[in-house]
Amino acid sequence: MPDFRRRSTELEMLDHPGQFSSGVLSQTYREINFINKYLLGDYFLQNDLIRLLMGYPTKTLTLLDLGCGNGNLLRKLQLALKPLGFRVIGVGFDPYLESIGDKFQTEDLHLYSDWNQLVARHPIDIAITSLTLHHLYDEVLAEALHRLMVAPRYGFVISDLVRSPIAYYLIKGMTAVFSRSDLVKNDAPLSVCRGFSRADMVAMSLVAEPGTHIQIQQNIAFRWHIIGRKTV
Numbered sequence: 657m658p659d660f661r662r663r664s665t666e667l668e669m670l671d672h673p674g675q676f677s678s679g680v681l682s683q684t685y686r687e688i689n690f691i692n693k694y695l696l697g698d699y700f701l702q703n704d705l706i707r708l709l710m711g712y713p714t715k716t717l718t719l720l721d722l723g724c725g726n727g728n729l730l731r732k733l734q735l736a737l738k739p740l741g742f743r744v745i746g747v748g749f750d751p752y753l754e755s756i757g758d759k760f761q762t763e764d765l766h767l768y769s770d771w772n773q774l775v776a777r778h779p780i781d782i783a784i785t786s787l788t789l790h791h792l793y794d795e796v797l798a799e800a801l802h803r804l805m806v807a808p809r810y811g812f813v814i815s816d817l818v819r820s821p822i823a824y825y826l827i828k829g830m831t832a833v834f835s836r837s838d839l840v841k842n843d844a845p846l847s848v849c850r851g852f853s854r855a856d857m858v859a860m861s862l863v864a865e866p867g868t869h870i871q872i873q874q875n876i877a878f879r880w881h882i883i884g885r886k887t888v
Contacts, residue, residue, distance in 0.1 A: 660819055663790075663856070664849035669839045671791060673752045680839065687840045689728050691830070692787070697877045698729060701786055701815045702736050704883050708782065708811050709742065716743045717781040720774075722804055723788025724748025727767055733784075734764065747778045749803075775807065783808040786815040789860075790850040801863040805884060811868075814860075814882040817851030823878035824848040852880055 658664065673681055692698045709717070721730050730746035737744050746765040753769040761767055768774040783804045792800055804812050817823065828845040835841050852860075854872070857880045861870045864884050871883045 657821075658824060658849045660821055660824070660849070663793075663819065663852070664846065665793065666846060666849070668791065668843040668846050668850070670843050676839070680837075684837050684839050685726050685728065687835055687837050688725075688787075691827075691840075691844070692729075695877050696875075697786065697815065697879055698732060700875045700877055700879060700881065701729075701784065701813060702733060704813045704815075704881055705733065705782070705784060706737070706740070708813060708883055708885060709737070709740075712742075712810065715741050716745070717810075718745045718747055718778050720778075720780045720783040720808065721746065721748045722750075722783060722785040722800060723791070724750045724753075724767060727761075727765055729784075729786055730765055745778070747774060747780070749774055771803070780808045781810050783812040784814070787817065787847070789814065789816045790847055790852065797860075798863070801860055805864045805868070809886070811883070811885045813884075815879050817848055818874055818878040818880055819848060819851035819853055820878065823851070826878075848878075854880070857882060 670684065719730065719733065721727075724730060727746065727748050730748055734744040734746055744764065748765070748767040749769075749771060750767070751769050753767050766778070785800070785804055789797060789800060804814060824845050827848060831841045831844045854874070857872050861872060861882050864870055865886065867887045869885045869887075873881050875881065
């Protein structure tokens with residue numbers, strides 16, 4: 657049985673996406689997106705983002721997704737915010753994007769594997785990340801938190817996994833029954849072991865700039881959320 661008192665440092669297969677074909681990665685992302693949809697992970701992130709945007713000074717915003725995968729979450733958020741009158745310019749950063757290619761980009765969706773190139777072209781208003789930070793440790797995690805909490809002008813929403821036995825055995829059972837991907841079957845329960853405790857989330861929130869209003873909450877999708885609203 658895993659030790660849930662501390663984060664696992666065992667590597668996930670998806671930490672090395674360059675080892676897999678585009679077909680394997682496409683199947684993996686499809687299953688991950690399916691899990692996120694039906695476990696309501698993206699639903700709660702979307703709601704927290706809308707709450708953050710209440711009172712936003714303009715209706716056009718540049719939204720950064722750190723660890724964006726193939727841009728699926730950005731596209732969903734663009735569609736969800738459009739009826740509320742927002743035009744979302746989606747900007748994704750993921751160092752492994754070369755494994756997927758640039759075929760997903762559109763006029764309002766830009767995906768980058770180079771951070772310096774991204775920030776040179778796009779001033780960031782709001783930053784989000786979903787299920788990315790549990791892949792990171794030490795200096796890389798600290799750098800990601802700085803990009804999420806300091807780079808955007810108005811605020812951020814961070815969503816990641818609760819480290820708990822219930823979440824572990826639930827996702828292990830679901831993927832054993834429904835997944836066709838060996839990668840997903842291996843990585844999904846391991847991701848929970850690499851997830852976070854409340855103390856971890858509190859420690860990460862300290863990276864935020866002084867004056868940022870911070871909320872930390874846990875929801876029924878076994879996700880921690882940190883919502884940061886900056887004073888502007």
